[in-house]
Amino acid sequence: MSKVRVRFAPSPTGALHIGGVRTALYNYLFAKQNGGSFILRIEDTDQTRFVEGAEEYIIESLKWCGIEPDEGVGFGGEYGPYRQSDRKGMYAQYANQLLESGHAYKAFDTKEELQEARLAAEKDKKTFRYDISTRMSMRNSLSLSSEEVKELEANGIPFVLRLKVPENEEIHFQDMVRGDVKFSSNELDDKVLLKVDGMPTYHMANIVDDHFMEISHVIRGEEWLPSTPTHVLLYRFLGWGDSMPVFCHLPLILKPTKGKLSKRDGAKFGIPVFPLDWEEKDGSIAKGFREWGFLPEAVINFLALLGWNPGTEQEIFDLAGLVQAFDPTNINKSGARYDFAKAEWFNQQYIIATDNEALAAKVAPILAAKGHHPSHEKLVSICALLKERMGILPDFWSKGSYFFEEVKAYDNQKVIRKKWKLDRREAFNGLAAQLNDLEKYDAENLEQLVKKFMADNSLGFGDVLPFLRLATSGSTQGPPVFEIMEVLGKQTVNKRLEQAYSAFDEVIKAKLQQL
RNA sequence: GUUCCUGUGGGCUAAUGGUUAUGCCGUCGGACUUUCACUCCGGAAAUGCGAGUUCAAUUCUCGUCAGGAAUACCA
Numbered sequence A: 001m002s003k004v005r006v007r008f009a010p011s012p013t014g015a016l017h018i019g020g021v022r023t024a025l026y027n028y029l030f031a032k033q034n035g036g037s038f039i040l041r042i043e044d045t046d047q048t049r050f051v052e053g054a055e056e057y058i059i060e061s062l063k064w065c066g067i068e069p070d071e072g073v074g075f076g077g078e079y080g081p082y083r084q085s086d087r088k089g090m091y092a093q094y095a096n097q098l099l100e101s102g103h104a105y106k107a108f109d110t111k112e113e114l115q116e117a118r119l120a121a122e123k124d125k126k127t128f129r130y131d132i133s134t135r136m137s138m139r140n141s142l143s144l145s146s147e148e149v150k151e152l153e154a155n156g157i158p159f160v161l162r163l164k165v166p167e168n169e170e171i172h173f174q175d176m177v178r179g180d181v182k183f184s185s186n187e188l189d190d191k192v193l194l195k196v197d198g199m200p201t202y203h204m205a206n207i208v209d210d211h212f213m214e215i216s217h218v219i220r221g222e223e224w225l226p227s228t229p230t231h232v233l234l235y236r237f238l239g240w241g242d243s244m245p246v247f248c249h250l251p252l253i254l255k256p257t258k259g260k261l262s263k264r265d266g267a268k269f270g271i272p273v274f275p276l277d278w279e280e281k282d283g284s285i286a287k288g289f290r291e292w293g294f295l296p297e298a299v300i301n302f303l304a305l306l307g308w309n310p311g312t313e314q315e316i317f318d319l320a321g322l323v324q325a326f327d328p329t330n331i332n333k334s335g336a337r338y339d340f341a342k343a344e345w346f347n348q349q350y351i352i353a354t355d356n357e358a359l360a361a362k363v364a365p366i367l368a369a370k371g372h373h374p375s376h377e378k379l380v381s382i383c384a385l386l387k388e389r390m391g392i393l394p395d396f397w398s399k400g401s402y403f404f405e406e407v408k409a410y411d412n413q414k415v416i417r418k419k420w421k422l423d424r425r426e427a428f429n430g431l432a433a434q435l436n437d438l439e440k441y442d443a444e445n446l447e448q449l450v451k452k453f454m455a456d457n458s459l460g461f462g463d464v465l466p467f468l469r470l471a472t473s474g475s476t477q478g479p480p481v482f483e484i485m486e487v488l489g490k491q492t493v494n495k496r497l498e499q500a501y502s503a504f505d506e507v508i509k510a511k512l513q514q515l
Numbered sequence B: 001g002u003u004c005c006u007g008u009g010g011g012c013u014a015a016u017g018g019u020u021a022u023g024c025c026g027u028c029g030g031a032c033u034u035u036c037a038c039u040c041c042g043g044a045a046a047u048g049c050g051a052g053u054u055c056a057a058u059u060c061u062c063g064u065c066a067g068g069a070a071u072a073c074c075a
Helices: A019-035 A056-064 A084-100 A112-125 A148-155 A202-212 A222-237 A263-267 A295-306 A318-324 A340-353 A355-370 A376-389 A414-418 A422-437 A445-455 A461-473 A482-486 A488-512
Strands: A007-010 A037-039 A106-108 A160-163 A169-173 A179-184 A192-194 A217-221 A246-250
Touching: A007 A217, A019 A037, A019 A056, A019 A217, A019 A246, A019 A318, A019 A461, A019 A488, A037 A056, A037 A488, A056 A295, A056 A422, A084 A106, A084 A160, A084 A192, A106 A295, A160 A222, A169 A222, A169 A246, A179 A222, A192 A202, A202 A222, A202 A355, A217 A222, A222 A246, A295 A340, A295 A445, A340 A376, A355 A376, A376 A482, A414 A461, A422 A445, A422 A461, A422 A488, A445 A482, A461 A482, A461 A488
Parallel strands: A007 A037, A217 A246
Antiparallel strands: A106 A160, A160 A192, A169 A179
């Protein structure tokens, strides 16, 4: 078997969404597993849709995900250029070859004429198709006499080259996911091969490029399935039928409701659909997984399992593990819905698995943005306390801001109203004093001290701990209190206790007044 | 409309022509923690529908319905 060479071929029309990332990932996995090459080709044959920065975005996204191409735009290689606009000169030759061999023809129809034909068909509740049944009623080198064609050309009337699809032919091809797939040529339209501007269409360019880049497997989204028979025809007519790549059409990624996931869905559902932030033309920012606080390993793991399964019950895979376990025959046929909750779960797993030192580094920028620059040691110990409670990186702040800022509010007023007693204030003042006198201020000693305090005053855990929590963190939830106190330190805890006692008293006084 | 693709709990999925249809996420309950999370235990919940083949169908066939994709001088 010849060398495995696969390509990821996005068009630079905007941000890459996770469906594209998954396609890239599967290409990458298949290439690496077979000792082959993963190639990035930029399909920019439609110059009207070119978007500034999209190409860089794609490259940066792949890098962030850890699936760098071996060849391609930005990565070098022996089969370049890898940008279709840079290969512009190559395509006409092959389109003309098809013209000469009678597999293509010139079509002079204007946009308006085509539009008219479409409108006419619509009246009959049909869709116009430029194909064997209609081409003789259009203006092209098949329906016109050679004199007429010459005259049109002499007058500089622009034309496109269209594929002449043969009649009554059954076209078969093998698909790695779907097995034997067949189409009738009668259902195919005479696709434009070369546009008026001299640029090839996707169909033409991708066949020429795949051929010369010696692509062995075409792994792409299912939306290409219906045009694959046209591609098969092209390979055959160009004389490349024997070296045609194997096709592998991936199931679509579906949006949370119904339908194929699209770029707009991020804003619509309030979830990330792009790997990185993307700035739209109107200046709005579509938030990426990275900025959302996802780890790339988690995104990759999540995406890998969307439409594929390893055949075992293992769910957590690093990239190397995926390369090993990946098996295209286990790719599903049906579309997979994008479930954000599951993505978050994966991320949580990866955050928990990250050691505290590394997590501290990831979380530091979030704190810096809030104006806090804690010492590394402090950050590491807080990471240890918080990591199991984080789904995404910013949770570090939402669940741990009290480590860095004063407590502004106490979230569980109900507990205060029920359990705080004015006549215990003296005892609690005593506790504060004892805590202040504690020499070795660590969780273990704190716990001992507090337990003794409870025993001395005949108080239960429920009478004391919620207030320690509330006072120090503002919340009755979170990591073990004594560990919070240790990290906070004596001074801070004392200050917060004092403040809190008064605040608790106020709550009770307000309650008494109401009665 | 036409062509093609696809239908397993709420989501992602496993499985075999043959016990109680798997696992994960989510959800609910319990244990642990007097909290939350983690962890552990348990519950509810699925083969779209209808025929046919067969001793036996989620699996094979047909029909039907539903969803999706394609139907551009976009990719």
